[in-house]
Amino acid sequence: MRANSDLNIHNKKTSLMTPDKIKFGTDGWRAIIAKDFTVYNVARVSKALADWLKQSHESPKVVVGHDCRFGGEMFTETVTDVLCANGVKVILAQGFVSTPMISFGVLKLGAQQGVVITASHNPPSYNGYKLKGAHGGPSSPKHIAEVEALIPEAVELPGHKLSHWEEEGMLEYAALEDMYVSYLEEHFDFDALNKSPYKLAYDAMYGAGQNVVRRLLPGATLLHCEHNPGFEGQAPEPIDKNLKLLAQTMATTPELKIGLATDGDADRIGLYDEDGNFVDAHHILLILTHYLYKYKNMTGKVAIAFSVTDRVKRMCEAYGLPVEVTAIGFKYISEIMTQEDVLVGGEESGGIAVKGHIPERDGIYDGLMIYEFMTKAGKTLKELCQEVYDVVGTFVYDRNDLTLDNDKKVAIIEKAQADGYTQFGKYSFSRTEKIDGVKYHLDNGGWVMLRASGTEPLLRVYAEGNSKEETADILEDVKKTIL
Secondary structure, rough: HHHHHHHHHHOOOOOOOOOOOOOOEEEEEEEEOOOOOHHHHHHHHHHHHHHHHHHHHHOOOOEEEEOOOOOOOHHHHOOOOOHHHHHHHHEEEEOOOOHHHHHHHHHHHHEEEEEEOOOOOOOOOOOEEEEEOOOEOOOOOHHHHHHHHOOOOOOOOOOHHHHHHHOOOOOEEEOHHHHHHHHHOOOOOOHHHHHHOOOOEEEEOOOOOOOHHHHHOOOOOEEEOOOOHHHOOOOOOOOOHHOOOHHHHHHHOOOEEEEEEEEEOOOOOEEEEEOOOEHHHHHOOOOOOOOHHHOOOOOOEEEOOOOOOOHHHHHHHHHHEEEEEEOOOHHHHHHHHHHHEEEEEEEEOOOEEEEOOOOOOOOHHHHHHHHHHHHHHHHOOOHHHHHHHHOOOOEEEEEEEOOOHHHHHHHHHHHOOOOOOOEEOOOOEEEEEEOOOHHHEEOOOOOEEEOOOOOOOOOEEEEOOOOOOHHHHHHHHHHHOOO
């Protein structure tokens, strides 16, 4: 199906109503397909990107690709048509690709920008538009705001086939997956990993990482590594509640010692240990920091989002590493990575970047690094978690996502910002922080955080306690208090 063949109805700059304002959230613009995420609105954003690029570049070049979501090819054709028609050369990825592949491609191919058509971990009814900078990571908040400000209310759709732009020399194709696989082969010893006594299971969640792991680790146990744009009706977010088959597979297959999951565009990570216990992003951040510093003798700043456990600060203090806390959105961490020496940067949501790689979240790269750690150290994932606990103490984290109408969500956040909550059931607190949302430091040593999602109609409730039972109890008491 061609994106622009029957859409000349939109070519005239006339409209009976003012189109909705397109807003980029914590990680790109996302909207429901056919409601707000339409060919026409994608063209509006692409026109703004072209105008922005031409302000500072005579012959700009953009790497464009899509993940496995519904309509990805159609929307990337729209992006390509509009960019080429406005004097921007496009390097188009062949087939579906992950977000890290686009970011890597931007850097490798010397482009000024990257575009990924993806809604990442959002439900299958969504699609989205991510911007990637020339440095090989998310575009800076400043640049995203500049592009957003240029989005026109009306736009002309050129209506050309891609073959036209190829003939005009404005379009080239790139095998980004091949480039990315070759890059990984240079950074990891796959002979050793494929002979590891610790066998790996991988759940692609029907996402864009599926081919890479199949190619690099042919002996891995593969789950949901087929093309299914509907994701079986489930949001492809690598959190425990969405990964029951992987958890069960790990718990019932003795030879499997690590379970890796990545989200729809393969930039987020989730893990399972040999017993089928979920290992969340807080633990993964700590394991990677521990590995790079203690085992590989590497140093640098650790940059974490506001929703990350304070245990990271405790480890950094023990190892003499500087730490910086940012607002939520990996674009803030990536910006620090382009300016400073950063060892590890990451978010609670599973987006983590490490020194020596591009300044981008990459679930597969992170998973391979931990698999390498296990193989070289001769330790299981559970044993690596214990090494972390020996430094920072044991803890258990969980999160509730509450679907609320907007008025209720706004009222709760406004009350939190105004210090309207003084206790959550039996859990008292003596200190709060308000970098992005509101974090309450509980007197039992744990914490609670309230924040509205920047990409979905959700109120997120984060909690950390000293045991699984206590964390569940904290979340329940918070829910009763705020609702």
